[in-house]
Amino acid sequence: MKEFKGMLIIADGLGGRPTDTPEGKTCLEAARTPHLDELARRGALGLLDPIAPGVRPGSDTAHLSIFGYDPFREYPGRGVFEAVGVGLEVHEGDICFRTNFATVDENFVVRDRRAGRIHEGQEELERALQGLKPRSAPDVEVLFKASTEHRGALVLRGPDLSPSVSEADPHEVGRRVHEVVPLEDTPQARRTAQIVNDILKQSYEVLKDLPLNKEREAKGLPPANILLPRGPSTVPRFETLPQRYGITGTVIAAGALYIGIGKLLGLEFQRAEGATGGLDTNVNNKIALALEELRRKDFVFVHIKGTDTAGHDRNAQAKMGFIERIDEALKPLVEGLDWERTHLAFTGDHATPVQYGDHVSDPVPVLFAGPNVLPDPVEAFHERAAQRGGLHRFAGRVVPMLAGYNNWLQKFGT
Amino acid sequence: MKEFKGMLIIADGLGGRPTDTPEGKTCLEAARTPHLDELARRGALGLLDPIAPGVRPGSDTAHLSIFGYDPFREYPGRGVFEAVGVGLEVHEGDICFRTNFATVDENFVVRDRRAGRIHEGQEELERALQGLKPRSAPDVEVLFKASTEHRGALVLRGPDLSPSVSEADPHEVGRRVHEVVPLEDTPQARRTAQIVNDILKQSYEVLKDLPLNKEREAKGLPPANILLPRGPSTVPRFETLPQRYGITGTVIAAGALYIGIGKLLGLEFQRAEGATGGLDTNVNNKIALALEELRRKDFVFVHIKGTDTAGHDRNAQAKMGFIERIDEALKPLVEGLDWERTHLAFTGDHATPVQYGDHVSDPVPVLFAGPNVLPDPVEAFHERAAQRGGLHRFAGRVVPMLAGYNNWLQKFGT
Numbered sequence: 054m055k056e057f058k059g060m061l062i063i064a065d066g067l068g069g070r071p072t073d074t075p076e077g078k079t080c081l082e083a084a085r086t087p088h089l090d091e092l093a094r095r096g097a098l099g100l101l102d103p104i105a106p107g108v109r110p111g112s113d114t115a116h117l118s119i120f121g122y123d124p125f126r127e128y129p130g131r132g133v134f135e136a137v138g139v140g141l142e143v144h145e146g147d148i149c150f151r152t153n154f155a156t157v158d159e160n161f162v163v164r165d166r167r168a169g170r171i172h173e174g175q176e177e178l179e180r181a182l183q184g185l186k187p188r189s190a191p192d193v194e195v196l197f198k199a200s201t202e203h204r205g206a207l208v209l210r211g212p213d214l215s216p217s218v219s220e221a222d223p224h225e226v227g228r229r230v231h232e233v234v235p236l237e238d239t240p241q242a243r244r245t246a247q248i249v250n251d252i253l254k255q256s257y258e259v260l261k262d263l264p265l266n267k268e269r270e271a272k273g274l275p276p277a278n279i280l281l282p283r284g285p286s287t288v289p290r291f292e293t294l295p296q297r298y299g300i301t302g303t304v305i306a307a308g309a310l311y312i313g314i315g316k317l318l319g320l321e322f323q324r325a326e327g328a329t330g331g332l333d334t335n336v337n338n339k340i341a342l343a344l345e346e347l348r349r350k351d352f353v354f355v356h357i358k359g360t361d362t363a364g365h366d367r368n369a370q371a372k373m374g375f376i377e378r379i380d381e382a383l384k385p386l387v388e389g390l391d392w393e394r395t396h397l398a399f400t401g402d403h404a405t406p407v408q409y410g411d412h413v414s415d416p417v418p419v420l421f422a423g424p425n426v427l428p429d430p431v432e433a434f435h436e437r438a439a440q441r442g443g444l445h446r447f448a449g450r451v452v453p454m455l456a457g458y459n460n461w462l463q464k465f466g467t
Numbered sequence: 468m469k470e471f472k473g474m475l476i477i478a479d480g481l482g483g484r485p486t487d488t489p490e491g492k493t494c495l496e497a498a499r500t501p502h503l504d505e506l507a508r509r510g511a512l513g514l515l516d517p518i519a520p521g522v523r524p525g526s527d528t529a530h531l532s533i534f535g536y537d538p539f540r541e542y543p544g545r546g547v548f549e550a551v552g553v554g555l556e557v558h559e560g561d562i563c564f565r566t567n568f569a570t571v572d573e574n575f576v577v578r579d580r581r582a583g584r585i586h587e588g589q590e591e592l593e594r595a596l597q598g599l600k601p602r603s604a605p606d607v608e609v610l611f612k613a614s615t616e617h618r619g620a621l622v623l624r625g626p627d628l629s630p631s632v633s634e635a636d637p638h639e640v641g642r643r644v645h646e647v648v649p650l651e652d653t654p655q656a657r658r659t660a661q662i663v664n665d666i667l668k669q670s671y672e673v674l675k676d677l678p679l680n681k682e683r684e685a686k687g688l689p690p691a692n693i694l695l696p697r698g699p700s701t702v703p704r705f706e707t708l709p710q711r712y713g714i715t716g717t718v719i720a721a722g723a724l725y726i727g728i729g730k731l732l733g734l735e736f737q738r739a740e741g742a743t744g745g746l747d748t749n750v751n752n753k754i755a756l757a758l759e760e761l762r763r764k765d766f767v768f769v770h771i772k773g774t775d776t777a778g779h780d781r782n783a784q785a786k787m788g789f790i791e792r793i794d795e796a797l798k799p800l801v802e803g804l805d806w807e808r809t810h811l812a813f814t815g816d817h818a819t820p821v822q823y824g825d826h827v828s829d830p831v832p833v834l835f836a837g838p839n840v841l842p843d844p845v846e847a848f849h850e851r852a853a854q855r856g857g858l859h860r861f862a863g864r865v866v867p868m869l870a871g872y873n874n875w876l877q878k879f880g881t
Contacts, residue, residue, distance in 0.1 A: 097854070121521060424485070424486060425484050425485070425486060425820075425827075425829075426485075427484065427485050427493070427829075427850050427851060427854070428485070429851075429854050443851070443854030443855070444514075444854075444860070445514060445854075445859045445860035446859065446860060447516075447520045447860065450519070450520045450521045452521075453520065453521025453522070453828070454520050454521040454828070455521075456521060457520075457521050457523060457827055457828030457829060458829075460823055460827065462521070462522075462523035462827075462828055463523065464523050464524070464525050464825075464826060465518065465522055465523060465524060465525055465528050465538070466524065466525025466526070466527045466528030466529070466538065466542060466545065467525040467526070467527060467545045467698060
């Protein structure tokens with residue numbers, strides 16, 4: 054094990070805007086965060102452009118950038134993160150999709166893009182979709198795994214496939230499911246588009262009469278009667294964090310995307326009890342597990358989603374409340390972390406202001422604390438405090454900086 | 468001559484960490500530096516990432532970056548800087564190595580990687596190694612020049628050579644000298660590896676019975692009985708500073724690496740009396756010579772090594788003392804520089820904190836002063852003061868910024 058250890062905590066969509074509250078404070082400013090403020094006193098703040106100034110981040114690209122990978126060069130598309138995150142094994146050459154269970158009528162017009170955020174029956178749906186076979190390409194294997202609610206992942210395995218295909222999801226209720234078309238003029242893209250259209254129709258045939266869906270219809274709930282794949286991707290070959298830094302590490306998250314990112318970067322996934330990826334998650338258990346994991350690992354990455362969810366829901370009260378729950382969960386960390394040999398980085402992967410309800414490119418506050426971090430005079434953790442932070446402003450690369458404080462970096466040159 | 472002139476002073480490994488001293492100050496904070504503080508009052512501070520946040524710099528790559536060259540694209544390896552620095556002429560196609568005189572036993576097991584940091588006899592050793600001829604490649608010319616202590620440089624000149632070969636130096640006492648192997652599957656790499664292995668063995672044959680070494684053995688000193696080449700490089704073709712800015716310039720340094728960098732970037736080398744590249748160097752003479760050179764040149768680069776040496780030695784007292792000696796040497800500059808038409812940049816090429824004893828990726832303070840620099844309110848020069856610096860934080864490119872203040876830059880676009 055290394056002399057110094059590192060912990061990265063990302064509160065998804067943490068950042069906000071002065072429009073968050075009537076008095077012109079961001080949710081993070083308005084929330085009571087004594088433990089984050091204590092960490093700010095001990096350490097140093099900066100302003101993080103998750104990818105670059107004026108680049109509006111997705112959660113996947115922002116995470117890659119924060120981990121020190123250039124998303125403009127290394128982003129494979131989202132599908133593979135979801136596929137690995139739900140527990141599918143992927144191989145080089147596979148094409149991966151994230152999927153939604155949706156509700157369509159007999160003309161394939163979308164009635165609900167998330168099948169009413171279906172809460173149960175995922176196992177039955179998953180079972181029904183095993184062994185799909187593209188009629189046009191019997192040499193291609195189809196793997197499917199359901200995740201939480203309407204979410205899942207689909208993997209196509211076989212020769213001559215391409216991620217360059219369009220999306221089936223019309224992203225709007227009342228519109229017909231799109232015919233998937235090749236996005237480049239290659240036999241691989243044409244073949245893959247045909248396979249996806251085929252899988253899509255087969256999924257409707259298999260799902261529409263499923264007892265689960267008949268029951269849902271009887272209850273007036275939208276049936277999960279079609280699988281809409283999106284975010285096609287290849288399988289990237291990242292230099293993993295263990296390869297890069299010679300460390301062992303753990304990812305603690307609930308969302309498949311974040312689990313998948315962690316696993317593809319070489320971290321071991323550990324599930325915290327009560328971690329849901331929603332506003333009802335058990336943050337305390339995540340932090341407790343992180344502290345435990347750090348006893349036998351060099352690095353722990355904790356991902357907390359609720360801040361982003363509240364932002365997407367445009368719910369300032371929920372966002373502030375969730376930030377305060379995160380802060381409370383940090384108490385055992387502030388008090389119990391081995392501060393003589395651990396560096397902590399705390400930040401968001403982007404801002405999700407409640408008025409806009411989606412990701413924006415504004416920089417987010419970032420905090421480093423630990424023995425090798427030169428403290429700055431800032432004594433609070435929020436966007437306005439970070440404007441006076443001693444680390445000034447930088448783009449992505451939080452994990453390489455954490456690795457620097459931990460003396461994990463190889464020298465470039467001599 | 469230009470209307471405005473520029474001086475760059477790099478104190479190698481200047482930056483530190485709060486772990487440098489028991490009271491949580493860096494060496495630079497703890498040292499008494501009235502002249503640097505006076506320059507801080509007159510000018511503006513920033514935080515410099517020598518290469519990029521979370522990149523751990525070597526001295527060679529950091530200097531390239533500070534001079535405005537992208538080390539990821541333009542770093543040729545270290546050898547050529549050392550070769551040029553010791554005074555060897557290099558041509559395109561040459562393969563250059565830095566070398567150590569080391570001590571091995573008859574089985575090529577390393578007993579001392581630096582032959583006891585041999586202090587004299589370099590001329591005799593150099594003479595003995597003239598005219599080496601690779602048996603496997605009689606068309607290849609071998610040039611060698613000794614530098615200070617155990618250091619030297621080796622150049623291979625001839626057709627079909629490659630820098631893609633492994634290192635002979637096992638970097639550990641008690642281990643056998645490594646067989647040099649090709650690092651890529653090309654005839655050039657295979658041929659070069661064979662030549663280096665051959666030179667290495669020849670050096671042992673030539674050196675082992677040298678009178679100098681017999682005397683050293685008689686005195687109980689480790690003989691300098693083998694030449695270990697490392698840091699293979701090609702000869703780069705940089706756009707020089709005179710080409711880029713239309714200026715004349717001087718490099719004042721003692722270490723071969725820094726002399727070599729300066730020369731390859733088009734600066735004329737001038738030796739300051741008493742400049743040793745160590746903690747015993749005469750900083751006063753370097754600054755005095757720089758002031759003199761600036762009367763007839765547009766640009767002077769002064770490199771001072773002792774700060775890095777003290778950092779590598781993990782000696783906080785030595786580092787603070789040496790920083791104070793640099794500060795004293797700046798008195799004539801603060802008082803005597805033509806401040807109406809000169810801009811000064813003062814910084815380190817990286818941090819070498821005394822607790823870690825090696826380079827780290829932490830940003831270092833940088834100072835600009837002169838008539839075109841907008842002063843900030845900071846009145847001291849150290850890491851913590853730079854957290855409040857008006858120049859915020861930036862990566863490399865100190866010389867282009869100095870050129871900017873000096874109105875030397877060509878317009879990009881119209």
